[in-house]
Amino acid sequence: MSKIVFGIDVGGTAIKCGCFSEGGELLEKNELPTRKENSGEYILSDISEYIKNMLVKMELRLSDVLGVGIGVPGSVTDDKTVNKCVNLGWGRFNVADRFAALLGVSSEKIFVGNDANMAALGEYWKGSAKDCHSVMMITVGTGVGGGLIIGGRPFNGFNGAAAEIGHMPIVEGLDFACNCGKTGCLEQVASAAGIARLAGRQNAKEVFDAAKAGDEKMEQIVEKASMYIGRALACCAAVADPECFVIGGGVSAAGEYFIDKIRKYYKMQVFHPSRDTRIVRAVLGNDAGMYGAAKLVLE
Numbered sequence: 253m254s255k256i257v258f259g260i261d262v263g264g265t266a267i268k269c270g271c272f273s274e275g276g277e278l279l280e281k282n283e284l285p286t287r288k289e290n291s292g293e294y295i296l297s298d299i300s301e302y303i304k305n306m307l308v309k310m311e312l313r314l315s316d317v318l319g320v321g322i323g324v325p326g327s328v329t330d331d332k333t334v335n336k337c338v339n340l341g342w343g344r345f346n347v348a349d350r351f352a353a354l355l356g357v358s359s360e361k362i363f364v365g366n367d368a369n370m371a372a373l374g375e376y377w378k379g380s381a382k383d384c385h386s387v388m389m390i391t392v393g394t395g396v397g398g399g400l401i402i403g404g405r406p407f408n409g410f411n412g413a414a415a416e417i418g419h420m421p422i423v424e425g426l427d428f429a430c431n432c433g434k435t436g437c438l439e440q441v442a443s444a445a446g447i448a449r450l451a452g453r454q455n456a457k458e459v460f461d462a463a464k465a466g467d468e469k470m471e472q473i474v475e476k477a478s479m480y481i482g483r484a485l486a487c488c489a490a491v492a493d494p495e496c497f498v499i500g501g502g503v504s505a506a507g508e509y510f511i512d513k514i515r516k517y518y519k520m521q522v523f524h525p526s527r528d529t530r531i532v533r534a535v536l537g538n539d540a541g542m543y544g545a546a547k548l549v550l551e
């Protein structure tokens with residue numbers, strides 16, 4: 253049998269695990285709970301145990317594993333070091349070295365990336381940006397994340413913080429702080445939590461439903477979020493000029509109603525050569541990060 257690849261997406265509540273063939277076919281997917289106790293120290297050992305169990309089940313050996321790709325919710329530098337994953341309780345350490353020691357393989361077989369970058373890579377590989385050379389993804393969920401893929405490779409930046417669109421300081425007039433400590437971040441007005449907060453509602457879905465039904469105040473909140481996302485994408489176009497923008501995350505479930513508004517505000521604010529850049533909805537949903545992590549190994 254040919255070799256296999258694991259694509260792992262570590263989230264704040266669940267770990268998505270995909271087992272892929274060398275040819276990129278998804279053979280099996282599973283989900284593990286994210287155990288965050290003791291500063292998240294069980295997370296990597298749980299993944300290692302999962303892989304060992306899978307190998308037993310498939311009657312394969314460690315040498316049959318081509319590599320393991322791991323997406324984590326935090327910034328990752330090119331040497332596979334994370335710099336604080338607040339959601340997991342992790343500090344600063346080299347994920348590849350630690351995980352390789354647990355699994356018993358060389359750290360060269362372990363690939364690590366930021367979760368939004370992995371989602372972008374997944375959409376580039378198997379999703380809505382399939383034929384694009386460069387793609388920028390923005391995930392609008394509890395927070396706002398971003399990922400940039402150029403020629404099939406995630407662009408991490410020097411500090412591992414490239415494409416952190418959610419923390420672009422582009423909003424004026426806010427009098428409360430973002431989770432990151434700054435004030436004026438995109439995330440404060442465009443994330444699910446930010447939209448719900450500004451609207452005084454329980455969740456963003458309520459806000460979108462009311463706006464679609466014609467509630468003017470709620471419509472204004474959605475317009476505001478769309479305007480700032482459009483502005484952020486216009487800023488991204490001015491730096492990276494990607495072939496395609498992909499919108500993912502829970503809030504993208506609001507569908508074309510939301511994407512159309514983003515398109516409108518993007519066109520209004522972007523420098524003219526990038527005016528017709530496609531803005532599309534992500535199609536892989538929660539599996540995007542898992543696909544991307546596998547692709548990181550195969551690339």
Ligand SMILES: [Zn+2]
Nearest residue numbers: 419430432437
């Ligand atoms: Zn921020």
